[in-house]
Structures are given as structure tokens and as C-alpha cells.
Amino acid sequence: MFGPEPGRDPGENPMQLDHYRLVREAEDRNQEFRELFKDVEYESEGVLYSEMAFMSLAVSQFEPLRILEAGRGRGQSTELLAKLFADMPVLSVECDQDSENEAVARRRLAGYSNIDCRIGDAQVLLPETSKAGDIVLIDGPSGWPGMKLLFKLLASRKFDLAFIHDVNIGTPYRAFLEKHLPSTNFSDDPEFAEICHGLDEKAKDHLPSANTYEATQGKFGYGLSLACLPYDARINYNSLGRKAGMASLKGSLTRGFGKRS
Numbered sequence: 001m002f003g004p005e006p007g008r009d010p011g012e013n014p015m016q017l018d019h020y021r022l023v024r025e026a027e028d029r030n031q032e033f034r035e036l037f038k039d040v041e042y043e044s045e046g047v048l049y050s051e052m053a054f055m056s057l058a059v060s061q062f063e064p065l066r067i068l069e070a071g072r073g074r075g076q077s078t079e080l081l082a083k084l085f086a087d088m089p090v091l092s093v094e095c096d097q098d099s100e101n102e103a104v105a106r107r108r109l110a111g112y113s114n115i116d117c118r119i120g121d122a123q124v125l126l127p128e129t130s131k132a133g134d135i136v137l138i139d140g141p142s143g144w145p146g147m148k149l150l151f152k153l154l155a156s157r158k159f160d161l162a163f164i165h166d167v168n169i170g171t172p173y174r175a176f177l178e179k180h181l182p183s184t185n186f187s188d189d190p191e192f193a194e195i196c197h198g199l200d201e202k203a204k205d206h207l208p209s210a211n212t213y214e215a216t217q218g219k220f221g222y223g224l225s226l227a228c229l230p231y232d233a234r235i236n237y238n239s240l241g242r243k244a245g246m247a248s249l250k251g252s253l254t255r256g257f258g259k260r261s
């Protein structure tokens, strides 16, 4: 256990996600999600439909004022955010202005009035623009830089809930979350996957074979995996950010030595 963030009351009850409620509502709202997602095209590496449903169900247990997104890509997850959180502002940050992806994203998002698309580095823009009541979805930067951003935002004490994508079993990020933050919730939870994998019909062929529903039935590991972290005042997120930085450094040194040998 780490010491608390300075300035936040460590006696404060940790925010918790009600897993049973989430699973029950996944069942109840399945048809609603199906309808909502039916005209949204899938893009390779995009957040899965079931993962976005997971996010929506988790967020509905809190009272956010705004959704932030890091890593817009071709705008598929952004479009799903626009639909799922139609009555809320969504601020989406992408650093790659010049790729054709940005033009694709702008086209597909043109009809949504709740989306604010910004160009910039999420590592800089999100800490600068975030305010109390925000919830964040990180899908770029990926890997350790994404993990560092996650902890930086949670350390700011403005977020009740934060999500990070691509943290499936076998990645060092998953191992890190499971070790240091065992109350993290994952979209590849088998109970949730059983109910919601059917939402991913259009994305099915993009999944690694080890992560298809058929390969993971009854076990954790379905899909690309989205982690949901409720804020916990007992955790020192700055310390976790430093540990993630060290892990990242270790990883690059190991890769460097590997190359020379």
C-alpha cells in the first residue's frame, strides 16, 4: 500500500464499481447498445463495442460532468462516446494532425454537437484542461506512456473514474495494474464478456486468435481489454507513475541489450 496523495482525505471512502449491478445492467441494456452501435463502423485497433458498453455501464454508476478522450485515431471510439454520452460534452485529443486518420475522424464526427476535437499531445493537454468531474478514456499514448498519463490524471484528484485500453492478460500493464491496484475492473471479465461479446460482431475478425470469445470462454482475456479504475484516496498515484516510469525504462534497456547481443 502506498501513502495517500497530499491534500486528499485518506479516510474518504474509496469509490467502487458495483460489479453485480454492471453485469445485470449489461444484460438489461444489451438490445439498447445493439441499436445504438448498429451504424458505427469498426476500425482496426479501435476500442471494441462491448468495451464501450462496459465504459458506459461503469460511468452510469458515477456522476461525471464531462468525458475526455486521449487517442482519437479514425474516430470510432469518439463516435461511440458521442452516442453513449449524448447529453455530455466530450473532449477528444489526438496528436497526429497530418495522417489521413484525422480527416476520416473529422468526417465521421461532423454530425455530433457534443464532440470537441483538439489536436495536441494528450500528455500535456489533458493535465492542463482537466477539471473536477471529468472521466477519461486513454487509448493513445499506448504502453507505459499511457500508464504514466493515467496515474498523472488520477493524482490530480479531479477524476472519479479513469479508463485505459489495451491492457489484456500477458501485457506488463495488466500485470502492473493487478499487482498495484487489485480493485481495477476489466472488460474481459468472463461474466461480462459472455453477455456482451455479441456486440462485437463487426470487430470479430480483427481480434488476435488468443482473445476471441471462443478462445477465452469462461476465462479472463476476451477482446483488447479496457481497464476501469475508480479513484481511491488511499493510493499514491504519483508513486505509481514513478514506478511505471521505471518499468518503462527497464523495458527499453532490456530491449536495447537484446538488440546488441
Ligand SMILES: C[S@@+](CC[C@H](N)C(=O)[O-])C[C@H]1O[C@@H](n2cnc3c(N)ncnc32)[C@H](O)[C@@H]1O
Pocket (backbone or CB within 6 Å): 043, 045, 046, 047, 070, 071, 072, 073, 074, 075, 076, 077, 078, 093, 094, 095, 096, 101, 120, 121, 122, 123, 139, 140, 141, 142
Ligand atoms: C489505437 S489509436 C486510437 C483508436 C481510437 N481510440 C478508436 O477506438 O477508434 C491510437 C491513437 O492515439 C494517438 N496518440 C498516441 N500518442 C498520443 C498522445 N500523446 N496524444 C494524443 N494522441 C496520441 C495516435 O496518433 C493514434 O491515432
